[in-house]
Amino acid sequence: DADVTQTPRNRITKTGKRIMLECSQTKGHDRMYWYRQDPGLGLRLIYYSFDVKDINKGEISDGYSVSRQAQAKFSLSLESAIPNQTALYFCATSDLASTSYNEQFFGPGTRLTVL
Amino acid sequence: QQPVQSPQAVILREGEDAVINCSSSKALYSVHWYRQKHGEAPVFLMILLKGGEQKGHEKISASFNEKKQQSSLYLTASQLSYSGTYFCGTEGDDYKLSFGAGTTVTVRA
Numbered sequence: 621d622a623d624v625t626q627t628p629r630n631r632i633t634k635t636g637k638r639i640m641l642e643c644s645q646t647k648g649h650d651r652m653y654w655y656r657q658d659p660g661l662g663l664r665l666i667y668y669s670f671d672v673k674d675i676n677k678g679e680i681s682d683g684y685s686v687s688r689q690a691q692a693k694f695s696l697s698l699e700s701a702i703p704n705q706t707a708l709y710f711c712a713t714s715d716l717a718s719t720s721y722n723e724q725f726f727g728p729g730t731r732l733t734v735l
Numbered sequence: 736q737q738p739v740q741s742p743q744a745v746i747l748r749e750g751e752d753a754v755i756n757c758s759s760s761k762a763l764y765s766v767h768w769y770r771q772k773h774g775e776a777p778v779f780l781m782i783l784l785k786g787g788e789q790k791g792h793e794k795i796s797a798s799f800n801e802k803k804q805q806s807s808l809y810l811t812a813s814q815l816s817y818s819g820t821y822f823c824g825t826e827g828d829d830y831k832l833s834f835g836a837g838t839t840v841t842v843r844a
Contacts, residue, residue: 651830662737662822663777663834670830678831710776721790722830723767726776 623647624727626711632733633701641696641730643711651714652694653724654678654686656707663710669694701734708732736760738825740835747813747842755838757823759804766799766806767824767832777822781808810840818842 624645633639643652650671655663655678665678667686675686683705687695698705711727738759745753757766765784768791769777781791783799783806791797795817797808804825810817820839824832 655834660836662836663824664737665831665833668831679833716830721782721784722765722826723779723782723790724769724777724824724832725779728776 624713624725626727626730630731634735635702637701639698639701641709643694643727645692645713647713649713649715653712654696655710658707703734706734737833738823738835740838744839749844750812753810755808755821757806757835759825763804763825764828765826768808769822770819772819813842815842
């Protein structure tokens with residue numbers, strides 16, 4: 621089945637380390653997103669990309685960077701991790717051309733802990 | 736700006752009804768609704784577009800008041816499988832979603 625996958629699923633790291641979270645999709649969707657989820661705050665948009673050459677900041681992009689290596693791959697990097705970046709991170713995809721409604725399909729999530 | 740959801744939590748018995756509300760301060764193109772089960776990813780339920788079009792779940796209904804920038808999700812004759820956290824996502828003309836903080840629904844037998 622066409623899917624959205626994220627690696628790693630769990631990661632524990634130390635303050636100051638650089639880490640990368642990866643997202644791949646086989647849906648053929650153009651649009652990809654990175655969200656973080658914190659208890660009581662819902663999902664907040666970090667970065668989004670509407671095609672390979674398009675990268676945009678979301679609500680909370682400070683401390684994060686992204687790379688859209690191909691239509692199917694969208695990576696999120698924390699250049700120097702800090703404890704308040706401990707959260708559950710979701711990648712999502714959407715595609716107006718195929719679905720007409722911009723509904724988003726989420727990956728399984730990456731649980732990141734920064735010590 | 737995040738939309739405001741209410742209530743924060745609701746507990747139901749099977750067969751009971753509930754309404755979840757979502758309110759935004761900005762002009763909206765559409766409202767999405769997602770449900771997240773514990774330990775899982777959010778899953779799309781419904782979308783309501785400006786102008787009245789909607790696409791969604793066969794057993795869950797929703798409304799969208801464009802003038803008030805408000806949407807409501809109606810859980811009717813609830814089932815155990817309805818348990819989870821419900822998020823509304825509001826979309827402006829920039830195609831970005833802003834999610835509410837969520838409403839946790841617990842359905843008991």
